[in-house]
Amino acid sequence: MGCFTFVKVMMFLFNFLIFVGGAALLAVGIWVSVDGGSFLKVLGPFSSQAMQFVNVGFFCIAVGAVLVLLGFLGCCGAQKESKCLLLMFFAIILIIFIAEVAAGVVALAYSSFAESILKAWATPALQTQYGKDDVVTKIWNSTMTELKCCGFTNYTDFTNSYYYNSHGNSYPPTCCRALNATCTQSDAQQSDVQGCFEQLLSTLKKNANIVGGIAAGICLLEVAAMFVSMYLYCHLDKNIR
Incomplete structure (x- = not known):
């Protein structure tokens, strides 16, 4: 098995897992948004801890939908060796990566600005x-x-x-x-x-190492995904017979 074939198979398997995970998250998000009561009954003694999850059902739907889209583009792009799909996959990952970096910079360097933005959203909600x-x-x-x-x-x-x-x-x-x-x-x-x-x-500062480790891990996965998609994109023409 050549290097290109190995990377292609790994790309497909990795994105298939992303697709399945996104579909599961999307299904659970729809479930808890439509019928949170039955979801809590299934969890039983863990229902009180699950309330945090139930309250962000729409967030789960949004994240699940993005993961399904990324998994689909990655799987089809690798399997069909489609430059268009691989490029779309790369572009979406890049946009997410830039948004995360920008949000992190704003949160760290302009915490007062971030606070004013959040306050402008939160205060009216609390009032009305x-x-x-x-x-x-x-x-x-x-x-x-x-x-x-x-x-x-x-x-x-x-x-x-x-x-x-x-x-x-x-x-x-x-x-x-x-x-x-x-x-x-x-x-x-x-x-x-x-x-x-x-x-x-205060809570984030106490758990700064954990939060930073998770953020760094996500960024590394995103960089690796972009690298692999570009590798396949650039080597497709060489592998066409």
Whole structure:
């Protein structure tokens, strides 16, 4: 078996696994988005931990769809020896790689800018959707419970919000350290529960080695995928008989 044939077979097998994994993730994402209740019943005792996953069903669908597309392009490109499909595969991987690098640079070098962007998205949701929209409410409840935080910045994100006005001028229970029936402004102020953005940054810093290792591994896989696709692309003409 020549080098070209070996790389072609490995390209096909690797992308077939990506395709299968993406299809499974896509199916689960659709399942939890359409009928999250039955999904939680299947998990049984693990249902509380799964709530985080259920709340990001649409994210799973998006990631699964991208993986299915990449797997399909990679498999067909290698099997059919199609320059067009291999080039499309390379282009998509390159776009994802550039987006990840750009996001990482912005997050590290311009953390205050990233915070302002996230705050511009999060604050209106907390003001108008929390307590009204089930999806937004579940996502924030899960986040605040898991991270032991309150709001994006702090409890003031809920002041005069839909939740605040419809619950007798009170804040979500997670904004108070003592789990009282109602969390008043004085209770929230005395509790001084940290905002979720700062708590998330603190958690990421504590696990910086793990996060960095995962990010580096993903980047290496993407670079390897681009290299292999370009190798096949450049050597196709030499292998045409």
